[in-house]
Amino acid sequence: MENPEDPKRCPWCGADPLYVAYHDSEWGRPERDPQRLFELLILEGFQAGLSWITILRKRDSFRAAFAGFRPETLATWGEAEIARLLADRGIVRHRGKIAGTLRGARAFLRIEAREGFSPFLWSFTGGVTLDACPARMSDIPASTPQSAAMSRALKAEGFAFVGPTITYAFMQAAGMVNDHLADCPARISRKTPRAI
Template sequence: MAPEPQTTGLVHHPDGCARCWWAGLDPLYVAYHDTEWGVPEYDSRALYEKLILDGFQAGLSWITILRRREGFRSAFAGFDPERIARFTEADIERLMADTGIIRNRAKIVGAVNGARAFLRIEESGPGFSRFLWDLAGGAPAQPRPQSRADIPTETEVSRAMGRALKAEGFSFCGPTIVYAFMQAVGMVNDHLAGCHRHAPCAALAKPAP
């Protein structure tokens, strides 16, 4: 039995759960929706990984990246910024030949430059996590969207965060990419109000440490 789409953007699945429309039927996508998306993330390394993966998503669907996430983790040294910051031109050529990732030179170089920017932020202030969460207002926003029409593709906060990241040396951090990143890491809880994950994510919201 296929899930029934609703005009609000909720989809009622055979397991009895109502989910955001974008999760669809793919088991990998449903698991991501149910366990990761919208959960507040405060770990700096994990935030770097997600930001870089969202940059690789530019022009593609998120499921394309999700299916290759383990390949990305293997190719990019577990998204350890200290290791990635030391990548050389030979490493970039290695990555350009790696079929387990998206082979886009600008995005690969952007990930390396982003690692170097990450280290500068870690060394010069309260850390990457606090840098991002301060830009996001210090705690997860809880807008309670009633339908998909209530969810923006960018906000003034994502525009400001994108400008700040670009100034630090990151690329592929336009306001739409950054807003998708903010949704994914729980800086804004954009699960629809009727989604079974809205309340659990809201319960996890707390001021950033």
């Protein structure tokens, strides 16, 4: 996996070292930590209309600007913090996405207190990683019934920018689905979960 131009690696990461490292060490690995899942969900929402590499390059700035994505902190923020974030060149400056993050933090706290944020999200896959073992990029859907159900539930809780395509990208990144291509070294290096 040292060669960033390995033709077997999922082609979406290209040869950019940051993207390759993300693909090899993060993307598709099952994540259960609730705060990490919250951060990933929020960043997927910020990605809407942009490329993921744009978000990845700004991720450290996002973490600094959004207090490490600590929901208990973000839930207390209001217009003053939104104005500050809109002036921060290190992040994607979109009022709707910023305000949606603060609403999402409040929703996170409600869900976490009620049933746990991680169990809530993983319930859409039955608590396991779903796997279709795609042979080609064209085998990977843009959304699934599970991502559509997650999208509806998140919207009902108060989250924004969580359409079915965004939630499917989130599920891929968080390892709820394994969409590494069949011959990708990142897939081969870990146990294959149950099939969809």
